Amino acid sequence: MRRVGVIGAGHGRFGRRSDATVQELAFEAYRRELADAKLTRREIDASVIAAVPEYHKQRSVAGVVQEYLNLNPAPTWLTEVACASGSAAIRTAWMAIASGLHDVVAVIGCQKMTELSTAEILALMGRVGEVQWESVFGTTFPAYYALFATRHMHEHGTTHEQMLLTAVKNHHYGAKNPKAMFQKPISLEKALASEPVASPFCVYDCCANADGAVCLILAAEERARSLSEHVVWLDGLGAATASISVLRRPDLTSIPSASQAAEQAYRMAGVSAKQVQVAEVHDCFTIAELMAYEDLGFCKKGEGGRYIEEKRAYIGGETAVNVDGGLKAKGHPIGATGVSMAYEIVSQLRGEAGERQVPDASVGLTHNVGGIGQYCFVHVFRRE
Amino acid sequence: MFSWFGMVSFVPYTKVHEFAVWLKEGRLMGSVCKGCGHTTFPPRADCPECLSAEFAYKEWSGRGKLYSLTTIAAAPTGFEEHAPYRIGLVELEEGGRLLAWLGESLPAAEATVGAPVQVVPRILGEREELRVLYSIERPGTTWGRSPFAAG
Numbered sequence: 151m152r153r154v155g156v157i158g159a160g161h162g163r164f165g166r167r168s169d170a171t172v173q174e175l176a177f178e179a180y181r182r183e184l185a186d187a188k189l190t191r192r193e194i195d196a197s198v199i200a201a202v203p204e205y206h207k208q209r210s211v212a213g214v215v216q217e218y219l220n221l222n223p224a225p226t227w228l229t230e231v232a233c234a235s236g237s238a239a240i241r242t243a244w245m246a247i248a249s250g251l252h253d254v255v256a257v258i259g260c261q262k263m264t265e266l267s268t269a270e271i272l273a274l275m276g277r278v279g280e281v282q283w284e285s286v287f288g289t290t291f292p293a294y295y296a297l298f299a300t301r302h303m304h305e306h307g308t309t310h311e312q313m314l315l316t317a318v319k320n321h322h323y324g325a326k327n328p329k330a331m332f333q334k335p336i337s338l339e340k341a342l343a344s345e346p347v348a349s350p351f352c353v354y355d356c357c358a359n360a361d362g363a364v365c366l367i368l369a370a371e372e373r374a375r376s377l378s379e380h381v382v383w384l385d386g387l388g389a390a391t392a393s394i395s396v397l398r399r400p401d402l403t404s405i406p407s408a409s410q411a412a413e414q415a416y417r418m419a420g421v422s423a424k425q426v427q428v429a430e431v432h433d434c435f436t437i438a439e440l441m442a443y444e445d446l447g448f449c450k451k452g453e454g455g456r457y458i459e460e461k462r463a464y465i466g467g468e469t470a471v472n473v474d475g476g477l478k479a480k481g482h483p484i485g486a487t488g489v490s491m492a493y494e495i496v497s498q499l500r501g502e503a504g505e506r507q508v509p510d511a512s513v514g515l516t517h518n519v520g521g522i523g524q525y526c527f528v529h530v531f532r533r534e
Numbered sequence: 535m536f537s538w539f540g541m542v543s544f545v546p547y548t549k550v551h552e553f554a555v556w557l558k559e560g561r562l563m564g565s566v567c568k569g570c571g572h573t574t575f576p577p578r579a580d581c582p583e584c585l586s587a588e589f590a591y592k593e594w595s596g597r598g599k600l601y602s603l604t605t606i607a608a609a610p611t612g613f614e615e616h617a618p619y620r621i622g623l624v625e626l627e628e629g630g631r632l633l634a635w636l637g638e639s640l641p642a643a644e645a646t647v648g649a650p651v652q653v654v655p656r657i658l659g660e661r662e663e664l665r666v667l668y669s670i671e672r673p674g675t676t677w678g679r680s681p682f683a684a685g
């Protein structure tokens with residue numbers, strides 16, 4: 151199989167974008183990406199669109215985006231695995247290129263979440279879980295992760311303050327990211343005093359729905375080398391699934407699909423957890439970031455709380471985590487999030503992350519979870 | 535009949551629809567596979583182990599331990615008037631888990647991870663349509679109607 155690298159990346163502004171359609175958002179990121187890759191659109195063999203359709207009024211969004219970007223007649227298709235759709239699109243593009251089917255593939259993660267009314271959002275929110283046995287009791291997305299948090303506190307003595315320290319960190323870095331939805335630092339006191347959502351969580355434990363788009367261009371090794379001087383190689387891919395139902399998760403202190411996907415990605419890339427200098431992890435809720443430290447092997451199981459308390463996830467610590475602000479500060483346009491994670495790692499490995507730059511970063515990782523772990527994709531990126 | 539089950543219904547049809555009828559009679563039923571004897575709660579028609587589609591209902595005692603819990607303040611559509619409400623996950627004595635509301639017999643001080651609990655079938659009679667469900671109560675609590683002191 152052929153080696154696959156990222157040769158271009160473009161990131162639009164995340165937030166409440168009532169000024170633009172989903173295809174217009176995609177265009178913002180796409181134009182930057184093409185310029186970045188120094189490509190013309192006719193050199194793109196195919197595109198993979200990542201989006202979660204139920205948030206869009208426009209049906210079958212892939213075709214609409216493909217047309218608006220003037221990419222017809224190149225083929226396109228949609229990948230959908232909830233919040234992990236972006237990473238699924240990257241995996242699909244990797245497969246298309248490694249197999250020899252295509253040489254240059256654009257990955258476009260795009261999502262508008264704010265075109266639905268609050269009532270429509272609340273109705274969707276009531277059906278995030280398993281609808282036959284769970285949603286009928288009024289479960290919500292935060293409530294599911296709260297069940298994990300309660301259990302993590304019980305088994306490992308993790309505290310709510312420790313969880314919120316991940317939000318403090320992510321807002322600290324988000325304040326330095328011009329693409330982020332929230333660009334202000336927060337204090338632990340302010341976070342603790344925010345409105346309750348699902349105990350132990352309050353507002354600052356939760357990421358926000360957002361609109362936004364991100365694009366990447368991936369290419370086969372030979373083409374990549376001829377087109378770019380700073381190729382970032384996608385050398386490790388892992389993916390796994392777990393039950394959507396919390397009734398069938400033997401353990402609620404970790405995401406099993408995450409540790410399995412990580413193991414696959416590390417093995418494929420030939421790197422260990424300790425070699426990862428910069429990571430983008432799926433902090434949809436604060437406990438999710440703590441579990442990610444553990445599931446990815448940055449620390450031992452149960453030590454996630456201490457890992458953040460000792461600032462080991464900061465730049466200058468051990469592995470710098472979510473130094474673009476994470477889902478927490480950037481906002482979480484679910485189809486675009488996985489591509490945004492890859493964008494940040496590409497910037498870091500190229501040394502273009504500005505005041506958020508992790509010194510000498512050469513190995514980076516993305517950890518993108520769908521739902522409560524029914525899907526997880528882990529990717530390891532490297533530069534030469 | 536499965537549309538009876540839960541505070542609201544999203545799934546009116548299922549091969550295990552009789553679960554709701556049993557629940558109305560005050561009985562909590564799981565399933566046992568006729569092919570290999572594999573038991574599941576909640577019940578399922580199709581065995582995940584041997585792939586047999588032949589099953590029978592089997593009664594669960596409802597005894598178990600609280601595995602995790604949360605109090606929901608930000609409620610989805612249809613639950614706004616109930617917030618805040620407490621949700622618990624129970625590890626059942628006969629195997630399997632169940633998710634439901636914590637009932638009034640279980641005060642906050644007793645609703646802790648690991649606490650023994652009793653799952654109790656319930657009928658919500660006050661609503662226009664029949665609703666059957668179960669709630670998580672203090673051990674020894676027996677079946678009663680309208681547990682949530684509807685208001």
Ligand SMILES: [Zn+2]
Pocket residue numbers: 567568569570571572581582583584585586
């Ligand atoms: Zn069987």
